Amino acid sequence: MDFKPLGSYPKTGINVLIVGQGLAGLTAALECVRKGHDVTLLERSPTYNSAGDMFFMGLSATRFLEHWPKLMEEYNSFSLSNAWLELRTHTGAVLGPPMPVTKIQAPGLNAGVPPGKFQMRPLIYRMLVDEAERIGVKTVYNARVVDYFEDENSAGAVTEDGTRYTADVVIAADGVGSKSQKIVGGQVRAQPSGRAMWRAAFPREVLDEHPEVKDFIPLKDGQPVVRTWVGPSTYAMTATQEDLIIWTMNHDVTGSESESWNDTIEAEEVVKEMDKLIGPLRWAPLLRELVKCTPSKSIVNFDLLWRDPQPTWSSTTGRVVQIGDAAHSYLPASASGGTQAIEDAVHLASCLQIGGSKENVPQSVDVHCYLRFIRNACAQKMGFANAELMQNTKLDEAKIDPQKARPRLAKWVYFHDPEAYAYENYEKAVSGIKQGIPQDENLEIEPNFPKGYRYDAWSIEDIQEDKKNGKPLNLGAGDWE
Structure with missing residues (x-):
């Protein structure tokens, strides 16, 4: 399908108000x-928020960049396209030799074409802004x-200073926590x-x-290195780029976390927690030193909350609609949150x-x-499976096959084209809506979720109960791979 570049589509006369300057808002x-469409964007911060670290941006999300050649060029310039992947235990023991990301084989993709790329949030935010x-x-x-408001013909938002x-x-x-929930309804706890x-x-x-730490977090042949560190009920990641260092670490709640990119803590708090035993052993000493080197106000302690799929994303009149985390939140290990926000x-x-019109x-x-x-309900559920994989890696299996410690990236996710799908369906x-036929029963529409799947409402309680009883996560029928 041949889509047009910027300036080629006729004006629709539709005025769009976007609230939030994250990945979803900026792409929208x-x-x-x-x-x-005509666009106004509202952002609560005094300037664009470049907080964040690293995320995986799947092919289904990056396809839109084909219509923005300069963005695609810039995106490729700082993507971790030639990164080396390395797997270690939390103590620092290497579980296998480094592997170039281009060696990741994905079903249906040509050799050397990965199902997505690791991305640095600060860089991609700056690019989109x-x-x-x-x-x-x-x-x-x-x-x-x-606050949000609407009537039959329009909708809007009210800011803290009273501007409508x-x-x-x-x-x-x-x-x-979007205030739009007030008129959208259906919020899940x-x-x-x-x-x-x-x-x-x-x-x-x-x-x-700190040369000893710099040598410990190296580039390899001038290329970025992404390390995954796995330990009992935890994991961490470090990424080295020419001019940027990123690290993340999964941990028990400490009381200072919040579900926000705006609240930071200091390295001393992290180090204190790292000094506690992880199983019978502690985190690698030089990983601890890397944390100590982190500048003030650079560490976000992000709370990981679980949510069932949110059944309603739009208001009664259809004039307010949620996208990204406002509609469906993901755990970081899902490898889908940023991708699905951009798809939205x-x-x-x-x-x-x-x-x-x-x-x-x-x-x-x-x-x-x-x-x-x-599609999002399926991706959310697969995210729980990936989180379980990362937090409970079987080290003996991972040492033989490092893929056992990496999140699954399903074919039905990365092959999707959200723009083409909208036009085709x-x-x-x-x-289908007029006839009351659900998408998974609409035989006229090719599914954008696992083939053979029929939606069955699920809950976090179901997943926790299965885990408690030693049962594996039941994704449901269909081709999830």
Whole structure:
């Protein structure tokens, strides 16, 4: 399917208000402009928030960059495309020789083509923000949204200072706890997992004064190195780039964590926890030293909360719609959170363009939710399986096959094209909605989830009960691989 570049789509006359300047919000802004919509973006911070570390960006998310050649070039310039992957125990023992990421074989992909790439959050955020500014997206900073509203013909948001912003459709991309929940409804209760993640990123030059740590966190042949450290009920990752160091560590909750990128802690708190035994042994001493080198206000203690699939993403009139974490949150080990947020944005912008007018916004939003819910519910459930794999790695198996300690990346995830899917299935979805046929029973629509799967509502309680009884996670019928 031949899609058009920026400026080629006719103006739709649809005014879009986007709340939140994260991955979902920024991608939605770019794609909505490309599809001919008028965009205003609200961000609560005083400037763009580059906090964060590393995430996996799957092929299904990066396909939209094909329509942004300069972005694709920049993306490839700082992606960890030539990274080396290494697996160690939490004590530092190497479980296998480093392997280039290009050697990861994925079903259906040519040799040397990975199912996605490791990405540095600070760099990709800066790239997307710069492009939004270049194409003229109106961005309002210091605009903390405290309320949403709607009627039959429009919707809007109210900021902390009382300013009201109105549009034909509001895209709530403001993460978990979005105030849009007030009129969207269907919010699921967050449940504590008992786990959290320390996450940090800082300039590599900081290690110039600590040569023993810099040698311990090296480049390999001038290329980045991504290390996974696995231990009893925990794991960590470190990534070395030419000018950036990233580390993350899964740990028991300490009381200072929150589900936010804005709250930081100091290295001393982390080191104190690292000095406790992990099983019979402690973390590798030089990994501890790396943490000690981390600059002040660079470590986020991110709470990991569990949520059932959220059944409702849009408001009664269809003028407010949630995307990204506001609609479906993921655990970090899922390797899907960022990918699905970007997919949401591309898909929704396309649905609005196909609908073609502000009068058809509710229909476009309904189609978007109809075609995205089951896919995300499946990806969320697979995320729990990946988290279990990472936190309870079988070291004997991983030493023989390091893939045993890496998250699964399913073919039904990375082969998907959210833009093409919207165009191919929009009218079929409209028909299915009118007839009351669920997506997984609509034989006219090729599934964007595991083939053979029929949606069966599941809950965290079910997963915990199975785990308690020693049962493996039941993903359900269908081809999950």
